[in-house]
Amino acid sequence: MKKILFVASEAVPFIKTGGLADVVGSLPKYLDKRYFDARVILPKYMCMREDIRNSLEYIGAFYIDYAGTRKYVGVLKKELDGVIFYFIDNEEYFGGPTPYGDWLYDIEKFIFFSQAALCALPFVDFRPDLIHCHDWQTGLVPVYLKDRFAGGEFFRGIKSVFTIHNLKFQGTWDVKTIKYFSGLSDYYFTPDKLEAFKDGNLLKGGLVYADAITTVSKTYANEIQNPFYGEGMDGLLRARKNDLRGIVNGIDYNEFNPETDKLIYNNYNSKNFRKEKIKNKRALQNDLGFPVDDRKFMLAIVSRLTDQKGLDLVEYMMDQICDENTQLVVLGTGDPRYENMFRHYAWKYPDRVSANIYYSEDMSHKMYAAADAFLMPSLFEPCGLSQLMSLRYGTLPIVRETGGLCDTVESYNEFESKGTGFSFANYNAHEMMDRINFARHIYYDKKREWNKMIDRAMAVDFSWKQSALEYQALYDWLIG
Structure with a gap:
């Protein structure tokens, strides 16, 4: 049984602002359960629906050292459609009215989330063979797997995949700030690693350090290797083209089915x-x-x-x-x-x-x-x-x-x-x-x-x- 962990900032039906949530909420349940044990880890946002928040089962809590202070990390879980979802709880970071808001604050909280998610794995006793990261919010996870988490027995050999849902959003801020929150050394902040155009760039961490990169269609995988679509990352993506593949997103054919859809006026199918x-x-x-x-x-x-x-x-x-x-x-x-x-x-x-x-x-x-x-x-x-x-x-x-x-x-x-x-x-x-x-x-x-x-x-x-x-x-x- 191969163990896969999805790390992301949103997933249906818990929280959604865009297509990323559809992918993270749907893909794990369609993986063949005879061969894959796929689980998901998300932030526990206070802005999730109250009935969903109340349905989560509390597992426990621990503290991590983050940016010079000790931070609380609560861990909750819920099983849905045969997939276990874990939630990282910290009201200081995830208590706002929306999942995203202020850019600097988002940078700080998602660096925290990336560290907390990895620290939670031994706590819940789940060691994945592969971690599938999504968009800039989880761009540091592949970096940490090669850095501070590389030494221990538990994390050794874990592979990572990084998926680009939209290259336009990259999680950039000045190097000093990102270095402070990430705890990474100067070694990582050079133009061939996490620095891009004099700034620190979280998405670039995923692009440089993940074992494979995917994006959400074959044509887009080719387009982003050109300057017009590449958002400044086209050179790096050309360099990693052998590790880059495009896989088209799907939709849930049970939810979107004109024959059974309760939201439409009149049901029909391909015959009638x-x-x-x-x-x-x-x-x-x-x-x-x-x-x-x-x-x-x-x-x-x-x-x-x-x-x-x-x-x-x-x-x-x-x-x-x-x-x-x-x-x-x-x-x-x-x-x-x-x-x-x-x-x-x-x-x-x-x-x-x-x-x-x-x-x-x-x-x-x-x-x-x-x-x-x-x-x-x-x-x-x-x-x-x-x-x-x-x-x-x-x-x-x-x-x-x-x-x-x-x-x-x-x-x-x-x-x-x-x-x-x-x-x-x-x-x-x-x-x-x-x-x-x-x-x-x-x-x-x-x-x-x-x-x-x-x-x-x-x-x-x-x-x-x-x-x-x-x-x-x-x-x-x-x-x-």
Whole structure:
């Protein structure tokens, strides 16, 4: 039995701010339990739901020396879907109203978390063969395994994998501060180790010291070796390219299943969608105060409203997107510029644009089921989950060919009758508009082809089962 420990700052269903939580919450339960004992260690945030906090079982506590003082480390646990989750408790660090907030404070608390998580392993009597670390918050774990934890019998030989979910966030601060909290010597703060552009960089610790690096799609693994996507780390990633692989995230096919989903208006499957899917569209049109009209082309955006998501392209083309045959439904929050832009167009075209400037899991499911097409023209997208959900619900994605979007959406080829969506290559508003118009043309003039595309979209498998096999192969390769 190979023992795997996931160390991360968030995981569903305990705490979630982004896709990282979906990966850490889902992947361990899909690993083959005959061969892998996978466990997870997380911070115990006070901002977790009260019923979840109250369900955790207290194991015990100890103290560690941290930045010149003795710090309390409580350890709790909960078993869920056959996976044991451990929680590190320290209210001074994890008592805030959100998991992340002030940058300097976050640096201090996640360095503490990395040390406390490793110290907790002998305490709970779990010695992993491999520790799988996620994003900058756990970037020091591979460093510590080669440094202060390398000497003892317990930690000797433990391998590490570091996964980049989004290279943009790196955990950087001045060298003096990071040296103080980490307790690492001057040896580690050189440009070939933890120093980057004169600052200390926690993510870089993971990239330099982990035994293998993964990221969340094959295309993104190639993109980040180039300066445009590399966020200053492209040289290091090129140097480690033999240790770097891309494995596409999955989604939970039980949770996202149009046949059983309790959050949508009307259930349907790949056999009866031609008759049943449309009922979701009519119900959503009715709820949003749109004209209830089967002939309207419904386009959905479910997204953080930020530049990364390509919304400057959408802003430039809004009047063309919102023609009299199209209904645009938007859900999400983010940059006030985009929130207000969508509100303005909802005021300008009340029968064509619905701006839902909030986030709701219920509403997102309704939109995936109701819309005809899903727009995601991202500037960069490490993996992306929304396009996987839209494929699952037979809502055809219109995406830019970057990162995970390129790996998961096969662009429609009308001559060979292939493809599961529509894609464009250059970050260009007119190119995006051309693909939206082409999608509308197929929808209106070649309905049979459109339905065949839905057939193919609903048949592709981006469940965690598939990704778990690739991770298992990686673990086997490292552990031997």
